[in-house]
Amino acid sequence: MTRPNASARSEEQIVSVWSGTTGQLDDVPVGEIRRFEREFLDFLRHSRKEVLGVIAETKNLDDDTVAGLTDALKQFKQMFLGQENDIKLHEAEAKALEGEQERESVKRQVRKK
Numbered sequence: 001m002t003r004p005n006a007s008a009r010s011e012e013q014i015v016s017v018w019s020g021t022t023g024q025l026d027d028v029p030v031g032e033i034r035r036f037e038r039e040f041l042d043f044l045r046h047s048r049k050e051v052l053g054v055i056a057e058t059k060n061l062d063d064d065t066v067a068g069l070t071d072a073l074k075q076f077k078q079m080f081l082g083q084e085n086d087i088k089l090h091e092a093e094a095k096a097l098e099g100e101q102e103r104e105s106v107k108r109q110v111r112k113k
Helices: 010-021 030-047 049-058 063-080
Strands: none
Touching: 010 030, 010 049, 010 063, 030 049, 030 063, 049 063
16 A cells, blocks of 8 residues: 555554555455555544554554454455445355346337327
């Protein structure tokens, strides 16, 4: 993940580097990485302030902090990819319907003048 703003806060840079180098983003489409990063950091700022606070104070990723980040990332990723909490990422695609299907038809009527 890259930051176009060089004056980004160090805890956010740590989160960006951690998530990009630990395989956490492997299932996010490449074209969506920057948007994902921006929105994930917003999510952390608003919903998981304590995780960013610990990183800001310690400048370190201990086991508890990594667990908090992993949990936050999993929760956010499911929202980002538009899926429910119980649905797995990369769910198998639906199979095409077989056989003949009923189709509705609409008949247009024109009034006579």
